[in-house]
Amino acid sequence: MPTIISHSLPADHVAPDALLGIPRQQSNPSRWQGGQWHEFVQALQQVGIDIQQQAHSTGIYITDAGGLAHGLPHGVVIAQSAEQIASLMQTAQRFAVPVTTRGGGLTTEGESVAFGGVLLDMTGMSRVLEVDHKALTVRTQAGIFWHHLAEELRRDGLDYLSAPLNLTSSVGGTLGVGGIDVNSSKHGCSADQALALQVVTPTGEIVECSDAMNHALFERVILGYGQFGIITEALLKIRPYTPLRMHYFYYNSLHPCVEDLLMLDRSESCDYTGILTMMDSAITLLVAFDSVERETAFMAQMKGGLRGYGEFMFALRLAASFILRPWAWKEALFLLQRKRELFPDLQPVHHMQDGVMYDRTAVFSKAVWKHWGERQMVIPDLATSADKFIEAVERGNAVCRNYFPYYTLYCVGIRLRADHQAHYELSSIPSDAQGWAYGCEFEPMYNGQEYSRDTLQSFKNDIYDVGVELETSYYRFGGMMKGYIRRALGDAVVEKHLKLKQQADPAMILNRDVIF
Numbered sequence: 001m002p003t004i005i006s007h008s009l010p011a012d013h014v015a016p017d018a019l020l021g022i023p024r025q026q027s028n029p030s031r032w033q034g035g036q037w038h039e040f041v042q043a044l045q046q047v048g049i050d051i052q053q054q055a056h057s058t059g060i061y062i063t064d065a066g067g068l069a070h071g072l073p074h075g076v077v078i079a080q081s082a083e084q085i086a087s088l089m090q091t092a093q094r095f096a097v098p099v100t101t102r103g104g105g106l107t108t109e110g111e112s113v114a115f116g117g118v119l120l121d122m123t124g125m126s127r128v129l130e131v132d133h134k135a136l137t138v139r140t141q142a143g144i145f146w147h148h149l150a151e152e153l154r155r156d157g158l159d160y161l162s163a164p165l166n167l168t169s170s171v172g173g174t175l176g177v178g179g180i181d182v183n184s185s186k187h188g189c190s191a192d193q194a195l196a197l198q199v200v201t202p203t204g205e206i207v208e209c210s211d212a213m214n215h216a217l218f219e220r221v222i223l224g225y226g227q228f229g230i231i232t233e234a235l236l237k238i239r240p241y242t243p244l245r246m247h248y249f250y251y252n253s254l255h256p257c258v259e260d261l262l263m264l265d266r267s268e269s270c271d272y273t274g275i276l277t278m279m280d281s282a283i284t285l286l287v288a289f290d291s292v293e294r295e296t297a298f299m300a301q302m303k304g305g306l307r308g309y310g311e312f313m314f315a316l317r318l319a320a321s322f323i324l325r326p327w328a329w330k331e332a333l334f335l336l337q338r339k340r341e342l343f344p345d346l347q348p349v350h351h352m353q354d355g356v357m358y359d360r361t362a363v364f365s366k367a368v369w370k371h372w373g374e375r376q377m378v379i380p381d382l383a384t385s386a387d388k389f390i391e392a393v394e395r396g397n398a399v400c401r402n403y404f405p406y407y408t409l410y411c412v413g414i415r416l417r418a419d420h421q422a423h424y425e426l427s428s429i430p431s432d433a434q435g436w437a438y439g440c441e442f443e444p445m446y447n448g449q450e451y452s453r454d455t456l457q458s459f460k461n462d463i464y465d466v467g468v469e470l471e472t473s474y475y476r477f478g479g480m481m482k483g484y485i486r487r488a489l490g491d492a493v494v495e496k497h498l499k500l501k502q503q504a505d506p507a508m509i510l511n512r513d514v515i516f
Contacts, residue, residue: 013501013508013516014485014494028069028480029513032098032116037074040095044077047087051075051118061102061119067376068453069110069480073100073119079143080124082198082206082232089230089510090204092118096507101230103143103170108377109479111225111514112173122172125232128152137195138238142172142231159241162187165410172231178223178414178428178475180439182274182286185265185413191222192417198233202505206232220500223427225478226511227497228504242290244272244357246347249308251283252317254397256307258390258411260285265413265436269302270294275411278338280397281318281331334406334447342371374446378456380463381441383428384472389438395466396442403459406445413438426489426497426515430473439475478514485515 044051052058053075063070079085092099098117105112122143130139133156140149146160147167153159163169164179175197179190187193196210199221207229209218220228251257257275264273264287272288285308289295309317322332351359382392393411400407414437417423421431429437442463444451457480464484467474473488474481486494501516502508508516 013498014482028071028110028113029115031071032074034074034116036095037097040091040097041075043091043095044088047091049077049084049088049091051077058119061105061114061121064105064107064110064112065377066108066110066379067374068108068378068456069113071110071113071115073114074116076119076121078124079120079122079232082200085120085200085230085232086204086206088118088120088204089200089202092509093203093505093507096509098509098512100511101173101226103173104145104166104168106166106169106173107476107479108379109476109481111476111479111511113479115513117509120230122170122230129233131156131158131238133158136238136240137235139233139235140171142170142175142234144171145169146171146174153238154241157241158238160190161193161237161239162190164190171234171236173226175222175231175234176224176226180412180414180475182272182288182412185273185415185436186268186271188415188417189223193237194222194234195237196235197221197231199229200232201229202507202510210235219423220426220497220504223424223429225426225515227426227501227515228510230510244288244290244360245292245295245355246272246286246288246357247295248311249285249287249306250311250314251285251308252281252314252321254280254283254394254409255390257283257285258393260306260308261411261413262386262389262438263305264302265415267302269298273413275409277397277409278335279331279407280401281321282314282335331405345370376451376453376456378460379441379443379476380460381439381475382463382467382470382472383430383437383439383475384470385430385433386436386438388470388472389440392466392470392472393440395470396440396463399459399462399466400442400444402462403455404444404446406447408443408445410441410443411438425493428473428475428477431490432471441475482513482515 041051057076058073061076062072077088099120100114101120101122102112103122125141125143126148128138128140128149138153145168146163149171150160162184163181164174165181174190175194196208197218199207199209199217201207207214207217211218221231261273261275264270270287271290271294274286275283276286277283322328351357382396384392397409416433416435416437420429464474464481468487477485477488498516
């Protein structure tokens with residue numbers, strides 16, 4: 001009798017050997033087949049929930065910002081209220097219909113792509129509910145984009161503390177994954193600004209939670225990758241608005257630039273820090289301030305210790321290096337063209353006055369996708385402790401160099417909560433980080449070149465393999481790269497949260513295939 005080999009999926013939603021078992025060219029999850037769909041739709045209609053099933057309604061959600069994962073929901077529900085979402089989840093549990101939440105759709109590994117079932121579009125809940133000028137807090141619906149929230153706050157002379165670099169992200173989606181920017185080294189990630197949440201659980205309960213109330217749920221939802229509830233409202237810390245005073249220091253080597261970034265974060269001498277590179281030739285350390293006083297003190301006490309150059313001196317050194325390397329003229333032309341295109345958008349005249357940027361919200365929100373976006377947005381990353389950061393960046397940079405002639409890195413620090421070991425347990429924050437964690441995104445720049453899906457996936461896998469070898473974590477560890485989760489978090493953490501997920505979500509329907 002011939003041997004029968006079973007190819008059925010393991011009972012564990014994140015198999016212990018998942019990394020070894022997945023093919024190098026990771027495929028999309030299988031589409032939910034639609035069992036009891038018509039009965040489910042009828043039940044929704046009975047409770048007054050409108051679900052759109054026409055192709056012109058579902059087709060616009062076929063992929064996310066990454067452009068590599070493609071899936072089609074059976075129907076779309078536009079979020080209107082917590083009560084509506086609660087009814088949706090109760091009905092979905094009864095009929096075992098998957099529900100995928102989506103805000104700005106800026107995921108890159110298919111996390112906000114619905115492979116069948118219902119796609120819940122949270123942008124229907126985009127109102128600012130209350131601004132408390134005395135307590136410096138804002139209560140907002142979770143479907144609002146950060147740039148819309150910033151516009152509302154700016155009218156009252158207020159601003160967010162820490163938001164994601166791309167401000168077309170939704171607040172709720174950001175709180176579920178972290179949210180980092182060049183001021184995260186001072187204020188922490190965006191999720192750390194949440195004081196309280198209104199959450200709809202996978203079984204359809206509406207719960208208020210915070211560090212003081214329903215604390216366990218609060219811990220699971222913040223940085224929980226949408227596994228334990230749908231954030232419908234958030235109470236966030238805010239601050240008085242200040243314009244931005246940005247300075248750029250240029251390096252021709254990664255190592256000293258990263259060392260200077262680590263030093264500046266420890267010194268707490270500036271309000272914003274980050275690294276943005278253009279291949280290995282032009283590495284930029286970003287340093288910025290919220291006040292003249294801090295800027296003046298930095299220039300007097302810290303600037304001399306940096307190993308970077310001003311723009312003019314660096315341009316001379318770079319030109320000299322290309323004179324000695326005439327075979328690299330294509331790279332030189334690319335850098336020159338990149339500077340001509342990028343710098344005007346990072347320092348637009350209509351947002352600048354006396355060297356001060358008065359609307360970083362508009363500037364960075366528009367510039368990110370204009371200059372780093374393509375039809376396929378591939379941004380693998382590594383999240384590490386400070387001790388492993390330099391090696392992770394240099395090894396990831398070598399992977400980029402192996403695959404692409406043009407690429408960029410974005411490096412930033414994340415100041416951690418004092419109780420981060422418990423609060424970030426399921427998150428991308430590495431468990432061995434103390435005080436600060438660090439992230440580096442590795443992003444190819446296609447420059448008109450077409451790359452196959454297999455090539456891009458192989459590139460991502462090689463970056464993620466660096467993380468496995470260094471025992472670090474990943475900012476984007478869900479979706480198409482879920483096979484790496486056990487290696488990043490460890491069996492104990494995965495088993496613990498899998499059991500919590502099964503308790504909270506009996507039908508395992510909320511944002512499935514992201515983590516579990």
